[in-house]
Amino acid sequence: MAxxxxxxxxxxxRTHEGTxxxxxGVSFQVDEGETLGLVGESGCGKSxxxxxxxRLLPSPAGHVEGGRVxxxxxxxxxxxxxxxRDLRGRELAMIFQDPMxxxxxxxxxxxxxxxxxxxxxxxxxxxxxxxxxxxxGMVGIPRxxxxxxxxxxxxxxxxxxxxxxxxxxxxxxxxxxADEPTTAxxxxxxxxxxxxxxxxxxxxxxxxxxxxxDLGVVAGMTRRINVMYAGYIVETAPTAELFAHxxxxxxxxxxxxxxxxxxxxxxxxxxxxxxPPDQRRAPVGCPFAPRCAWRLAACWSTNPPLEPLVTGMPVxxxxxxxxxxxxxxxxxxxxxxxxxxxxxEGFVAAPAPGSVVDELAIAEVPA
Amino acid sequence: MAAPSIAVTPPVSQRxxxxxxxxxxxxxxxxxxxxxxxTCILVFVLGAILAPVLSSYDPSLGQLADARQTPSLTHLxxxxxxxxxxxxxxxYGARLSLQLxxxxxxxGLAFGIVIGAAAGGLGGKVDGVLMRIVDVLLAVPGILLAxxxxxxxxxxxxxxxxAVGVSxxxxxxRLLRGSLLALREADFVLAGRSIGASRLRILxxxxxxxxxxxxxxxxxxxxxxxxxxxxxxxxxGLGPGDPRVAEWGEMLTDSAxxxxxxxxxxxxxxxxxxxxxxxxxxxxxxxxxALDPRLRR
Numbered sequence: 001m002a003x004x005x006x007x008x009x010x011x012x013x014r015t016h017e018g019t020x021x022x023x024x025g026v027s028f029q030v031d032e033g034e035t036l037g038l039v040g041e042s043g044c045g046k047s048x049x050x051x052x053x054x055r056l057l058p059s060p061a062g063h064v065e066g067g068r069v070x071x072x073x074x075x076x077x078x079x080x081x082x083x084x085r086d087l088r089g090r091e092l093a094m095i096f097q098d099p100m101x102x103x104x105x106x107x108x109x110x111x112x113x114x115x116x117x118x119x120x121x122x123x124x125x126x127x128x129x130x131x132x133x134x135x136x137g138m139v140g141i142p143r144x145x146x147x148x149x150x151x152x153x154x155x156x157x158x159x160x161x162x163x164x165x166x167x168x169x170x171x172x173x174x175x176x177x178a179d180e181p182t183t184a185x186x187x188x189x190x191x192x193x194x195x196x197x198x199x200x201x202x203x204x205x206x207x208x209x210x211x212x213x214d215l216g217v218v219a220g221m222t223r224r225i226n227v228m229y230a231g232y233i234v235e236t237a238p239t240a241e242l243f244a245h246x247x248x249x250x251x252x253x254x255x256x257x258x259x260x261x262x263x264x265x266x267x268x269x270x271x272x273x274x275x276p277p278d279q280r281r282a283p284v285g286c287p288f289a290p291r292c293a294w295r296l297a298a299c300w301s302t303n304p305p306l307e308p309l310v311t312g313m314p315v316x317x318x319x320x321x322x323x324x325x326x327x328x329x330x331x332x333x334x335x336x337x338x339x340x341x342x343x344x345e346g347f348v349a350a351p352a353p354g355s356v357v358d359e360l361a362i363a364e365v366p367a
Numbered sequence: 368m369a370a371p372s373i374a375v376t377p378p379v380s381q382r383x384x385x386x387x388x389x390x391x392x393x394x395x396x397x398x399x400x401x402x403x404x405x406t407c408i409l410v411f412v413l414g415a416i417l418a419p420v421l422s423s424y425d426p427s428l429g430q431l432a433d434a435r436q437t438p439s440l441t442h443l444x445x446x447x448x449x450x451x452x453x454x455x456x457x458x459y460g461a462r463l464s465l466q467l468x469x470x471x472x473x474x475g476l477a478f479g480i481v482i483g484a485a486a487g488g489l490g491g492k493v494d495g496v497l498m499r500i501v502d503v504l505l506a507v508p509g510i511l512l513a514x515x516x517x518x519x520x521x522x523x524x525x526x527x528x529x530a531v532g533v534s535x536x537x538x539x540x541r542l543l544r545g546s547l548l549a550l551r552e553a554d555f556v557l558a559g560r561s562i563g564a565s566r567l568r569i570l571x572x573x574x575x576x577x578x579x580x581x582x583x584x585x586x587x588x589x590x591x592x593x594x595x596x597x598x599x600x601x602x603x604g605l606g607p608g609d610p611r612v613a614e615w616g617e618m619l620t621d622s623a624x625x626x627x628x629x630x631x632x633x634x635x636x637x638x639x640x641x642x643x644x645x646x647x648x649x650x651x652x653x654x655x656x657a658l659d660p661r662l663r664r
Contacts, residue, residue, distance in 0.1 A: 056557060058552075085564075085565060088561055089561070089562035093562060094562075096554055096557065096558055097554075098554055101553065101555060102554045103555055104573050104576075104577070115572070116562045116563075119563055119564060168562070
């Protein structure tokens with residue numbers, strides 16, 4: 001049984017401007033000790049998914065409106081707040097994007113760490129302090145005994161993120177959610193922090209959900225990747241497979257919009273056209289259709305489910321051999337994926353239903 | 368990263384953590400106006416404490432024969448209508464004014480923190496109800512509210528402190544609630560919740576200490592107006608109610624009628640009120656600058 005099972009998770013935000021359809025039926029599993037990447041652009045529902053499973057959605061606006069979240073068989077969405085609080089920190093932990101603001105500026109590191117440790121264990125203050133020193137040493141902070149008495153503003157950004165990692169791992173959680181853990185850090189520090197995170201979670205067997213918009217970060221860290229778009233998972237595959245054979249037009253677009261060192265000189269980057277959809281409207285059809293170069297007429301009205309790329313094999317949900325699945329009616333061929341463009345003779349992306357201008361444009365093509 | 372410091376022992380961790388308050392204190396002492404304010408307050412505090420040493424006269428006893436003497440070496444500030452030494456009365460008046468002013472602000476702070484923390488921490492309906500009550504109180508001018516409370520509870524020192532304290536409560540409550548609302552969205556609050564801290568713990572341990580800075584600045588500024596309010600109540604005849612007690616506001620009322628014959632009688636208590644109020648104001652402004660990095664000069 002997988003450690004974490006999410007089934008059909010739906011999250012909505014009620015705001016003054018209407019309902020935001022943040023997560024629209026997301027299902028995935030995470031195995032014990034597995035590292036899963038959650039990739040997508042800002043606002044695609046990566047963070048909301050993780051906050052929903054921690055039950056930390058901003059209230060009163062955020063609601064889980066459907067789905068199941070099971071941690072080791074326990075239904076998290078049915079727990080009382082007190083039971084959930086007991087799980088947080090002990091079984092589930094989280095690291096946030098900005099280490100500059102995630103530590104309380106008026107308390108010393110010692111106060112914050114000892115408090116966390118003692119909230120969940122029977123340790124005395126001395127034992128908890130000793131454990132905090134040990135943890136700080138573990139995340140590579142020099143002279144942990146003295147640094148423990150320092151305030152957050154006396155640490156650099158990378159050091160603060162190390163402190164956050166130490167706090168998150170203090171109680172050996174089984175699942176760690178790292179929400180863009182390196183986005184706010186210098187590039188030189190990013191690699192160090194990622195390596196630290198990788199080594200520590202591998203040691204303790206902690207499963208990790210790594211949320212990022214940076215494909216470079218997930219490439220080296222994760223075993224498996226879920227690509228999210230507009231509140232849906234549009235593609236999921238083992239990391240190597242995803243980079244070698246991207247199959248969803250959005251993933252293809254993402255990979256072609258990052259500069260590569262081994263690119264042929266003068267080869268242009270291919271940006272993804274358009275903007276992310278307005279999530280105030282209930283989704284109709286494939287959410288990526290308006291920006292997709294491969295779209296068919298059916299894409300405007302049908303939102304395809306996540307299905308195996310190669311049919312006829314048993315579907316594996318977790319691990320290195322997880323089945324490569326995509327949600328697409330007209331997936332790019334491997335050659336097209338490599339080129340980043342549709343290569344089929346005479347293929348034109350289907351116009352939006354009722355758009356006259358596009359129809360005129362098509363009428364001219366055969367001539 | 369400080370690469371050059373590898374060989375040297377970095378001084379950062381050797382020195383004890385300075386913390387926000389130590390830094391703010393240093394900045395306050397480098398701020399000219401705040402220093403002047405501190406000096407004013409210090410003069411009054413010392414005067415109040417050392418009153419029996421500084422003046423050999425009893426502030427409540429006088430010889431009618433000595434009434435309305437002009438300032439001289441025997442009576443530095445002259446004598447009042449009943450022949451009491453004006454200097455002694457200003458000194459003992461400082462005791463009362465500082466005491467009443469400080470305690471009323473402490474009252475106001477205590478009520479305000481409880482109401483503001485409940486509103487900002489619990490939110491929802493509690494917030495709605497408490498803030499509407501605060502709105503009603505804010506709509507009434509503070510001094511009018513204080514007059515009403517003294518008129519209701521009767522004259523006396525405790526009544527004055529309560530009245531002035533209550534009239535400051537809405538300001539503190541609103542200020543704290545505002546800070547708490549902003550802090551509810553703070554990353555470290557979410558981070559605290561993500562490691563399983565309870566709501567009360569987050570409110571008391573993480574949010575309140577971060578919200579106190581503006582309250583402390585506001586309290587210092589409120590001390591200035593509290594002294595004026597206490598004197599104002601005295602001036603309006605709602606003072607401590609004991610004619611023997613030296614109170615700056617009542618001294619003003621008593622001497623106002625003789626402004627033409629003995630202008631110095633009104634000058635000294637008035638100057639005392641003005642200087643102490645300005646002192647607290649300057650220190651309050653200085654504190655605001657010292658505690659807010661954005662206003663740093």
